[in-house]
Amino acid sequence: MEEEAQTWLRSRRMLTLALLLAAALLGDSTLAKDKTAGTDADRQDASQSEIRLGMSADFSASARALSIELYRGAMAYLLPLNNAGGVNGRRVVIKAYDDQYEPDLAIRNTLKLMDEDDVFALFSYVGTPTMNRALPLLQMHHDRHFLLLFPFTGADTNRISPYDQLSFNLRASYDQEMKGLVDHFVAVNRTRIAVFYQADAYGRAGWGGLREALDEHGLEIAGEATYRRGSPFDQSYDRQVAIMQRLQPDAVVCVGTYPACAGFIRDMRDRDVDCPVATISFVGGGAMLKLLSAAEQESNKDYTSRLVSSQVVPSYNDDSLPAVRDYREAMDRYRDAIMPPDSLLHPHGKAAEREYAPLPYGFISLEGYLNAKLFTAILQRMGADPRRADLVATVLAMGDFDLGMGQPLSFGGDTARRQASDQVYYTVVRDGRFVPFRDGEWEAWAKR
Amino acid sequence: MRIARFYQKTLFGVFAMIGLIVAFTSALYVYTVDRQLTGDFLKNSRAIARSIADSNVDLIVHRNYSALQSIIDQFVEISSISYVFVVDEKGVIIAHTFVPGVPDEILADYKDGKDVYDRTLAGLGNFSEVTAGILAGKAGHVHVGMDNDYIALQVQTAIGKEVYLLSIILIVSVLASYGLMYLVCRGRSITSGVTPGIRCPASSTPRLRIPLRSSVCSSVPTRWASSAG
Numbered sequence: 001m002e003e004e005a006q007t008w009l010r011s012r013r014m015l016t017l018a019l020l021l022a023a024a025l026l027g028d029s030t031l032a033k034d035k036t037a038g039t040d041a042d043r044q045d046a047s048q049s050e051i052r053l054g055m056s057a058d059f060s061a062s063a064r065a066l067s068i069e070l071y072r073g074a075m076a077y078l079l080p081l082n083n084a085g086g087v088n089g090r091r092v093v094i095k096a097y098d099d100q101y102e103p104d105l106a107i108r109n110t111l112k113l114m115d116e117d118d119v120f121a122l123f124s125y126v127g128t129p130t131m132n133r134a135l136p137l138l139q140m141h142h143d144r145h146f147l148l149l150f151p152f153t154g155a156d157t158n159r160i161s162p163y164d165q166l167s168f169n170l171r172a173s174y175d176q177e178m179k180g181l182v183d184h185f186v187a188v189n190r191t192r193i194a195v196f197y198q199a200d201a202y203g204r205a206g207w208g209g210l211r212e213a214l215d216e217h218g219l220e221i222a223g224e225a226t227y228r229r230g231s232p233f234d235q236s237y238d239r240q241v242a243i244m245q246r247l248q249p250d251a252v253v254c255v256g257t258y259p260a261c262a263g264f265i266r267d268m269r270d271r272d273v274d275c276p277v278a279t280i281s282f283v284g285g286g287a288m289l290k291l292l293s294a295a296e297q298e299s300n301k302d303y304t305s306r307l308v309s310s311q312v313v314p315s316y317n318d319d320s321l322p323a324v325r326d327y328r329e330a331m332d333r334y335r336d337a338i339m340p341p342d343s344l345l346h347p348h349g350k351a352a353e354r355e356y357a358p359l360p361y362g363f364i365s366l367e368g369y370l371n372a373k374l375f376t377a378i379l380q381r382m383g384a385d386p387r388r389a390d391l392v393a394t395v396l397a398m399g400d401f402d403l404g405m406g407q408p409l410s411f412g413g414d415t416a417r418r419q420a421s422d423q424v425y426y427t428v429v430r431d432g433r434f435v436p437f438r439d440g441e442w443e444a445w446a447k448r
Numbered sequence: 449m450r451i452a453r454f455y456q457k458t459l460f461g462v463f464a465m466i467g468l469i470v471a472f473t474s475a476l477y478v479y480t481v482d483r484q485l486t487g488d489f490l491k492n493s494r495a496i497a498r499s500i501a502d503s504n505v506d507l508i509v510h511r512n513y514s515a516l517q518s519i520i521d522q523f524v525e526i527s528s529i530s531y532v533f534v535v536d537e538k539g540v541i542i543a544h545t546f547v548p549g550v551p552d553e554i555l556a557d558y559k560d561g562k563d564v565y566d567r568t569l570a571g572l573g574n575f576s577e578v579t580a581g582i583l584a585g586k587a588g589h590v591h592v593g594m595d596n597d598y599i600a601l602q603v604q605t606a607i608g609k610e611v612y613l614l615s616i617i618l619i620v621s622v623l624a625s626y627g628l629m630y631l632v633c634r635g636r637s638i639t640s641g642v643t644p645g646i647r648c649p650a651s652s653t654p655r656l657r658i659p660l661r662s663s664v665c666s667s668v669p670t671r672w673a674s675s676a677g
Contacts, residue, residue, distance in 0.1 A: 103518070132518040155514045199547050204517035208542075212511075226547045239548040 050091040051379065051386065054113030056134065057126035057152075058101035059344040062230040063257045065287035066364055067126045068340055068356055070152050071096060073368025074124060075338035076330035077376070087376060088384045095119055098344050099130055101229065101257075106130035110137050114146055120388060122148045124371050127282075128155040128202035129229070135163040142166070145388040150371040152364070153282060154312065155205035159419065168395050168411065169419040170374055171312040171367065174255075177280045178209030180424040181253060181310055182217065184439075188446035190250035190276065192222040196240060196264050197255035199226040206255025206280060223247035233259040233291050237267040244273050250447055254279045258288035262303075266295050269303050276306045276445050285309040285427065285434055286362035293432055304429040306445070308437055311425040313370060314405055315436055316361040323404030327369045331361055363434075373403055374420070455632070459625055466621045470614040477610045482603045489528050489599050490578065496523050497580035497592040500532070508534065508542070508582055517543045523592070528602075530575060531593040535559070537586065561585055573597045 057067035074094060082091040095117050097109035106125070113119045114137070122138070125131050131151050135158060138146050148158060148167040154174035158167035185193055195210050197203030203226065211221055225240035241264070244252060252268070252275060254261040261283050268277070279285065292303040318324050331338075335358070339345075345356060359365065379386060381394050396412035401420075403409060409420040427434040428441075500520060507516045520532040524545045533544035539559045544550055551569045558565070565577040574596040582588045 128514055129518060129521070132515055156512060157514050160510070160512060199545060200521055201514045201518040204543055205514035208511065208513035211540075223549075225549050228547050243549050 049089070050093045051087065052117060052119040053092065053094050053121055053123035053149075053375065054110075054117060054119035055094050055096040055123050055125065056099045056106045056109035056113065056130065057096065057124070058130075059096070059098040059340055060347050061100035061102075062232065062259060063101045063127065063284075064345075064356065065258060065359075066152065066282070066284045068345070069284070069286070069359060069362050069364040070124055070126060070368035070371075071340050072331075072338045072358060073327070073365030073370075074372040075368075076327065076334050076365070077369045077372035079334050079338060080330060081372075081376060087379045092372075092376065092379065094123065096340060096344060098347055101127055101130060103129045103133040107133050107137065110134040114141060114144070119146075120386070121375075121391065122146060123150065123375065124368060125151040126153070128153045128157065128205050129200045131155065132157050132201050135166060138166045139163065145391065147388070147391055149375060152367065153202065153205075154209075154280070155202065156208070157201075157205075164418060165392075167418065170371055170409075170421055171281070171419075172422050172424050173209070173419065174206050174280060174282075175209040175212060176422060177310040177312070177424050178206065178253070179213040179216070180426070181278045181280075181308070182210065182213035184426070184442045185251045185276070185278075185445075186217050186219070188442050190445070190447050191217070191219055192248070192250040193219070194223045194225070194244060194247050194249035194252050195221055195255060196225050196227070196244070196252055196261070198229050198257065198260065200229050202229075202282065203255050206253070210253055210255075222249045227256065227260050227264070229257075231260045231263070233263045233266075235260075235263055237264040238271070240264055241267045241271050241273060244268060245271060249275055251276045251278060253277075254283060256283060258284040258291065262288045262291035262295070265292060265307065266303050269301060270299075274306065276308065279307070279309045281310055281312045281363065283309065284362075284364055285311065286359045286364065289429060289432075289434065290359070304432075307429055309427050309434065311363045311427055311434075312421065312423070313363055313367045314407070314423075314425055315427065315434070316363060316366045317433070317435070318406075321404060321406045323370060323373070323406075324366065326404070327366050328361060330369070331365065335360075370403055370405065377401065377403070455629055459629060462625045463618075463622055466618050470611075470618050473614060474607070474611050478603075478607050481606050481610075485603050485606065486599055489594050490576065492526075493529065493576075493578045493592045493594050494580065496526070496529065496532075497578050497590045500534070500592075501580040501582045501590040505583060505587065508536065508587055511542075513542055520545060528594050528598055529592060530572075530595040530598070531591075533558075533591050534582075534588060535591065536588040542588075558591065561589055565591075567593070 055071065057070065058064050059067050071094065078092050078094070081087070082093075086092055095113060097112065099105040099109050110122065113122060122134070125134060125148060131148070131153055132155070135148065138148060139162065150168065150170045151158060154171060154177060156173065156175065157163055159169065159173055182193065185191075193210065193214060195207055197207050207221070207224070214220060223243060225243040227237065227240060237260070254264065254277060256264070261279055265277055279288065289304065296303050314321055314324065316324060316327065319328070339358065342350065346354060378391070378395055378398070381398070382390060396416055398411040399413060400408060400410045407421065407423045411417050411420055426437040428437040500523070504516055504519055507519070516534060520534065520543055523529055523532050531545050533541050533546070533550070533554075535558065536542045541550060541558075551572065553567055553569050561579065561581070563579060565579070567575045567577055569575060575593045576596055577591050577593045580590045582590060
């Protein structure tokens, strides 16, 4: 009996020990689970039915056409994608805020997107001064793995240390655009190149690109004129034109936004300064052409000759490219459905004179379309459970890829490329629309 | 009725004394505030120039012009700072805040690394420009321009407030003195035209008579006026 009782006691002790061990293991696994949850702060809830992209851009002030068209282009890709079920069953949505092209508002929007909206990534920010102020926030929150994907700027800030690790670009840089323009101008003996630029970080980025491009030819900037960010088309640019008249340059490069560049070109031509004028991609060729064409009709003058625009995406008229074909079809089909919400376009209430008439097609909406297409390609590679922390590795592992743009694109590789395209295209206005400006055609602008 | 010459002189003496106090206090205040504020503005500008020069060496050396421009743009939001520009080691202005361009007066004279430039810019005004060397001047200089007219306005505003206060004190003092005189007059009226307590130094008994000017004492109540001798 006694032996039986001792056996029972022993087995009871064993049972108690086993229970304690099980409880300890269970407790540990709960702990482990908590730890995992902590590191998964960079993952949007798997049960969520959408992947949010955060966008801060000017939807209501001086550069609004750029942001609206970029947004429309992105939505033209995402709308049919979401209608077809999204990526791995999740819709891809853009959470956009208006920053009026003001850096302080961009900071606030970025904080909201990261802290409140918990976006998967920041996407297609518009403008250099705004991006320059948002990047340090990403640096501060680097442990949360936020990235800025495909901003609409060619500035160096997110292409060089210390912020190059926080961003990926699809487009070529301003330096590359400037180098191309300068090489072409110098080739036709136009060596005295002046610059008209926005007095801020964006203008300075273009100025820097021009300086370095000229430096390669042993040249210097012939002179410069600046304007304040937000200057409208109706304003007089006579003071800037007077500087150009005094300088007598062989060509002028404009690093601004479409209202100011259009106003400057109008006033230049009105004062018979007729040297070739070049604009870079951020200017927004389509919106600028719209303003200049309207001014031409009013004054019966020619404002669009001897005007060349560098672009970072192919011509939206080039139907031979699959991406352009798809883009045009989507833009035709979803024309009204892809507009940003009224709360973004009219923060102070709707006004007839502030209504925005969207462009049917354009370089900027095409860039937005390609940005969204590229993000979707990345997301598809991330599988059913995408995490922010895996984004960098996924993009860098892409290597060469094709978006249907008719040009090679690549990320990663030996140099850990973070800019997919180096291609710059040149366009001029003929019959009221931008058409490609071929290499041989520059000769017509040769200085005799 | 008239205020006696003695009282007129006393009143004048009081006014003159207060006036002198106001004048000397204002002059001292103008001098002190002008020196203090101008010194403060200069110190702030120097600190800003030094801060840009010291904390952005990497941007300047690595030619990150865009980020550098972002930084200097923030400083011109300070009221007293009119412009900022950065010159590289080759003497090229690599970032600035001027619209529609760098003024000719600056282009003509900015390369010799002076500590302070006093400038008159056509159409813009008068400026004091302080500089700070980047890497002891080897990598260039940062120039910060202060609007002297703005500083003068700040000094004038501060002085204006002080003078305004002193003027009020002067006016109140004058009115108070006059009121006191009036009370004295009224006392004389009540006591049959003799001011109590003041004796004429020429005689042992007679009291000093203060004829009241009707315009001054027009508000004396009727019963007091009727009892006046």
